[in-house]
Amino acid sequence: MPVLTRLFPSPIVMDIRAGALDDLAGVLADQRISDSGRLAVAVSRGYGAQLRERLAPALPAATWFEVGGGTLDEAVDLADRMKSGDFDAVVGIGGGKIIDCAKYSAARIGLPLVVVPTNLSHDGICSPVSNLDNDAGRGSYGVPAPVALFIDLDVIREAPLRFVRSGIGDALSNISAVADWELDHRVNGEKIDGLAAAMARQAGEAVLRHPGGCGDDGFLTVLSEGLVLTGIAMSIAGHTRPSSGACHEISHALDLLYPRRAAAHGEQVGLGAAFAMYLRGDHDGSRLIVEGLRRHGLPVVAEEIGFGDEEFVRAVAFAPETRPGRYTILEHLGLSTEGIAEAYAGYVAAAGRPV
Numbered sequence: 040m041p042v043l044t045r046l047f048p049s050p051i052v053m054d055i056r057a058g059a060l061d062d063l064a065g066v067l068a069d070q071r072i073s074d075s076g077r078l079a080v081a082v083s084r085g086y087g088a089q090l091r092e093r094l095a096p097a098l099p100a101a102t103w104f105e106v107g108g109g110t111l112d113e114a115v116d117l118a119d120r121m122k123s124g125d126f127d128a129v130v131g132i133g134g135g136k137i138i139d140c141a142k143y144s145a146a147r148i149g150l151p152l153v154v155v156p157t158n159l160s161h162d163g164i165c166s167p168v169s170n171l172d173n174d175a176g177r178g179s180y181g182v183p184a185p186v187a188l189f190i191d192l193d194v195i196r197e198a199p200l201r202f203v204r205s206g207i208g209d210a211l212s213n214i215s216a217v218a219d220w221e222l223d224h225r226v227n228g229e230k231i232d233g234l235a236a237a238m239a240r241q242a243g244e245a246v247l248r249h250p251g252g253c254g255d256d257g258f259l260t261v262l263s264e265g266l267v268l269t270g271i272a273m274s275i276a277g278h279t280r281p282s283s284g285a286c287h288e289i290s291h292a293l294d295l296l297y298p299r300r301a302a303a304h305g306e307q308v309g310l311g312a313a314f315a316m317y318l319r320g321d322h323d324g325s326r327l328i329v330e331g332l333r334r335h336g337l338p339v340v341a342e343e344i345g346f347g348d349e350e351f352v353r354a355v356a357f358a359p360e361t362r363p364g365r366y367t368i369l370e371h372l373g374l375s376t377e378g379i380a381e382a383y384a385g386y387v388a389a390a391g392r393p394v
Contacts, residue, residue: 047275050165052187055263057256059191060090060155064097072151072187073127076100079150081117081141083133086157090132090194102126109136111143111173111180118144126150128186134158134202135170142169146182154185157194158202159262161209161304162282164188165270184274190263192256200336201303203253203262207335208309210265211328212286213243215312218319219284219367227366232276239272239281247331285318285367286311288358293346295361296354302344309337310344314355317386319368329390339390348387352380 052070054062067073078101082091091103102124106117117140121129129148131141132155145152146169156164163170165188169180195203217240223229242265251258272281279287289311294301301307309332316325329339338344341351356376359369374382 047271048167048184049271049274050185050188050267052189053267054188055190055192055260055267057192059189060094060194063094063155063189066189067128067153067187070187072153075127077124077126078102078128078130078153079104079121079124079126080130080132081106081137081144083137083157086197087133087137090155090157094132101130106133106137106140109139109171111171111178114140114143114169114171115147117141118147121148121150128153130155132157135161135163138164139169139171142182142185143171143180146180151186152183153187153189155189155191158198159190159195159206159259159266160202161206162213162266162269164190165267166279167270167274168279179279184270188267192259192263195259195263196254200253203259204335204337205303205305206262206266207246207253208303208305208307208312208332208337209282210243210246210262210269211331212284212305212308212312213239213265213269213282214247214324214328215286215315216280216282216284217243218316218321218324220280222319222368222371223280223366226371229366232281235272235276235281238268238275242266242268242272247327253335280365283362284365285315285358285369288361288365288367288369289314289355291361292354292358293351296357297346297350300345302338306338306344310339310341313339313390314383314386315368317389318372318374318382322389325386326389340387340392343393348380348383352376352383355379355383 080101080103128151129145130153131138167184169182217236224231246265249261269282286308290307313328332339
C-alpha cells in the first residue's frame with residue numbers, strides 16, 4: 040500500500056505576538072505540556088535574569104538554571120543538574136547559545152523542549168540541531184525539535200537591532216541555499232524534498248518582499264515565522280540543506296580563517312547568498328537580495344564587514360573545504376582564485392561599494 044501522507048515533527052504551540060510570554064504558563068497547562076508547572080528553565084545570566092523576575096510569579100513550581108554560554112561541557116552539566124528534579128519539560132529562554140544548550144540538555148534527559156527566544160538572530164530557534172563549542176571547535180548535534188515556541192515581540196524589540204538584522208540575512212540565505220540544493224539534484228541526482236525546499240524558499244521570499252522594517256510588528260512576525268519554517272524544513276529534510284549552501288560555506292570559511300574578526304552569522308551568510316546568486320548567473324536574483332540587505336542595513340560587500348577583497352576571495356576559495364561532500368555552486372564552478380577575484384569584482388561593481 041502506498042504511503043499517501045507523512046508525519047514530521049513541528050511545534051504543537053507557536054505563539055508569535057506582542058505579550059506572548061504573559062500566557063506562557065496557561066498555554067503549557069492547556070496543551071498538556073506541563074499541567075503541574077514543574078519546569079526546568081534555562082536562562083542566561085544577563086537578560087534572562089530580568090525575564091526570570093517577570094515570569095517567576097506565574098511559574099511558582101519552576102526551577103531556574105543559569106547557563107553561561109554555548110559549549111558542550113555546559114550543556115552536559117546543565118543536563119546533569121536537571122536530572123535531579125522531577126520535571127515535565129525544559130524551557131530555554133535566551134539567545135542562540137542558551138537555546139542550543141537547552142536543546143541538547145532536553146534531548147539528553149528525554150524531556151520535551153519549549154523555546155522562548157529573546158532575539159531573532161538566526162534560524163536555529165526551531166531547528167533539530169544544537170550547535171555547541173567543543174574541544175575540536177564547534178559541533179552540530181541532532182536533537183528533537185521543540186514542542187512549543189513563544190516569540191514575544193515586545194521582548195524581541197528590546198534586543199539590539201543587529202540581532203534582527205542578522206536573522207534577516209539568515210532568512211534571505213535560504214533562497215540561495217535551495218538553489219544549491221536544486222543544482223545538486225540536477226547534476227548529481229541528490230534527493231531533494233520538495234516540501235522542505237518550498238518551505239525554506241518561501242520563508243526567505245516572504246522576508247525579502249515584506250515592505251516593513253525591523254521595528255514593525257508585521258515584519259517581525261513574518262521574520263519570526265520565516266525562521267521557524269526554516270527550522271521545520273530542516274526537520275522534514277533530515278539535514279540542513281534547505282538553509283545551508285554556498286552562503287554558509289563562505290561564512291564558515293570566514294569563521295575559520297579569521298576567527299577573531301568574523302562578523303555576525305547572518306551578515307556573513309546574507310553577503311554569501313548575494314554573491315552565490317551572482318556566481319550562478321542569476322544577476323536579477325542577486326540584485327534583489329542586495330536590495331533587501333541594503334534596505335535593512337545589512338552589508339553587501341566584504342569591506343562592510345571588515346574584510347579586504349583578497350581576504351574575501353581567499354575565504355571563497357577555501358569555502359568548499361568546510362563542508363566536504365556538499366555540492367554547491369562553488370564546487371560546480373570550481374573557480375581558481377583568479378576566477379573568484381574576477382567574479383567578485385563584477386559582483387561589487389553591480390552591488391556598489393559603500394559610500
